[in-house]
Amino acid sequence: MADQLLDVKGLNCPLPILRAKKALKDLAMGGTLEVLATDPGAVKDFEAFCRTTGNELVSSNEEGKVFSFVIKRTA
Amino acid sequence: MNKDSNTKSMSLIVTKGSLDWAYPPFILATTAAAMGLDVTMFFTFYGLTLLKKKLDMSVTTLGNPAMAMPMFGMHMGMPNLVSVIPGVDAAATAMMKNLIKKKGVASIEELRATALESDVKMIACQMTMDLFEYTLDDMIEGPVLGGAATYIENATKCDINLFI
Numbered sequence: 001m002a003d004q005l006l007d008v009k010g011l012n013c014p015l016p017i018l019r020a021k022k023a024l025k026d027l028a029m030g031g032t033l034e035v036l037a038t039d040p041g042a043v044k045d046f047e048a049f050c051r052t053t054g055n056e057l058v059s060s061n062e063e064g065k066v067f068s069f070v071i072k073r074t075a
Numbered sequence: 076m077n078k079d080s081n082t083k084s085m086s087l088i089v090t091k092g093s094l095d096w097a098y099p100p101f102i103l104a105t106t107a108a109a110m111g112l113d114v115t116m117f118f119t120f121y122g123l124t125l126l127k128k129k130l131d132m133s134v135t136t137l138g139n140p141a142m143a144m145p146m147f148g149m150h151m152g153m154p155n156l157v158s159v160i161p162g163v164d165a166a167a168t169a170m171m172k173n174l175i176k177k178k179g180v181a182s183i184e185e186l187r188a189t190a191l192e193s194d195v196k197m198i199a200c201q202m203t204m205d206l207f208e209y210t211l212d213d214m215i216e217g218p219v220l221g222g223a224a225t226y227i228e229n230a231t232k233c234d235i236n237l238f239i
Binding site: 048 | 102105106109110111178179180181189
């Protein structure tokens with residue numbers, strides 16, 4: 001289980017990224033955030049977001065039409 | 076700009092003030108800021124109206140030849156000329172606002188507030204303020220006044236410079 005859960009289902013680009021960024025800021029270093037999204041563009045976007053910001057994308061999954069990402073705050 | 080460190084930076088020239096064209100600059104600015112970039116937006120000409128306290132943006136079919144709206148399960152083209160028919164642009168605007176809400180797309184007000192919260196630097200073009208007779212009282216709090224030289228100086232230090 002991640003330390004924090006963020007549900008952005010139904011929201012479109014760039015809101016999943018913006019909300020995730022906000023949630024990550026409140027997390028302690030090393031903490032994890034799980035994001036639930038329905039925007040298919042979020043898959044590539046979270047990869048790019050993590051690469052650029054230096055946070056770790058621990059996992060990226062799809063179940064049904066819901067995408068889930070676990071991000072570890074490392075930056 | 077924070078060029079001493081490894082911080083990347085982006086500048087955008089925002090020239091258009093319609094509802095559809097307001098999106099690209101605010102989406103890119105907020106996302107870049109979320110990704111750790113220093114962002115500067117320079118608002119000029121019709122883009123300046125995006126800094127008004129009360130936004131009243133609309134879309135027009137005029138000069139928008141590729142515009143097609145999802146309707147009746149298909150995409151309806153919006154011929155340029157229908158714009159002259161009273162009510163068409165108002166209807167297109169209402170339709171766009173409805174789609175924005177339905178598809179979970181952020182409002183411009185929300186993106187603008189997020190941009191300010193994430194320290195996006197906003198410059199209001201002084202010349203445009205004079206030209207269209209605006210004062211800072213008409214605008215939200217946050218933007219500073221500047222001109223072309225202010226923008227250029229900033230842009231020389233940026234990794235990404237966009238004109239929208």
